[in-house]
Amino acid sequence: MSVGATFGGVTELLRGRPRHPVGADGRMALSDHFRELRARLIRSALVWIVLFIVALCFYNDLLKVVAHPFYVANEKLGNDVDTELVFxxxxxxxxxxxxxCGVVSLIAASPYWLLQIWGFLMPALHAHERKWSRIFGAIAGPLFLIGVGVGYWVLPKGIQVLVGFTPLDAKSLIEFGDFFDFELRMLLVFGIAFEIPLFVVMLNLAGIVSGERLGKSRPWIVIGTMVFAAVATPSTDPFSMLMLAIPMLILFGVAEVIARFVDRTRGRRKHSTEQWDDDELSPL
Structure with a gap:
């Protein structure tokens, strides 16, 4: 087999072009859909591998960023607790x-592989579904990043409280792998928590939850948010809990306002279309 033929085969594998012609109805054969999915997965994996190699080159800098909350908490503890990060x-x-490096490269490659997912699903969506998916995609990403940023800012306080339980005559040796898992869970909790009000708006647009129902359930939402924040944050200090609960309550308030606006718009539209029965003659 020649080099040109091999290169052409690899190029076709990465492109994932349909081998069967697209019909007049815009559909492809099932095998072509699988071929397209395979090509998108391979391209996403290659981008992740390249970024993984780049992350390996900046490993020491990434290590400092991950360990920074621990050192901030350690400075606040002072001489009260003797603690150290170890392997x-x-x-x-x-x-x-x-x-x-794998987690960092996966996050860095997320715009690309999310775009690949969007490109694969887009042909199956209607025009209005594409519109709403673009809007939610543009909002969901920044919300998640804001939640991660808040979690990273709160993390030193949580570490300070948890390590503060160490007895005075003992030394706290924290294994770095366990610390990284703990930090990753905390950031994911904050990021996902900031997405919950967005899902409430999606449920309202789907007609499952109304703005009036959200208003009546507001006291229970406040209690549920406080309980969720208390359980989700592993530290026992009220600061970490409030830093998760307060933004969530604000976002829930915004979600309720949007839901009420959508319900009002939907009610006006319904009234304008239902003022005449099907068998009733209009004045015209």
């Missing part, structure tokens, strides 16, 4: 390096 085991440092 246990022969292969633990290598595994942490691969895991950290």
């Amino acid at each position: 246990t085991g022969v292969t633990k440092a290598l595994m942490v390096q691969f895991k950290l």
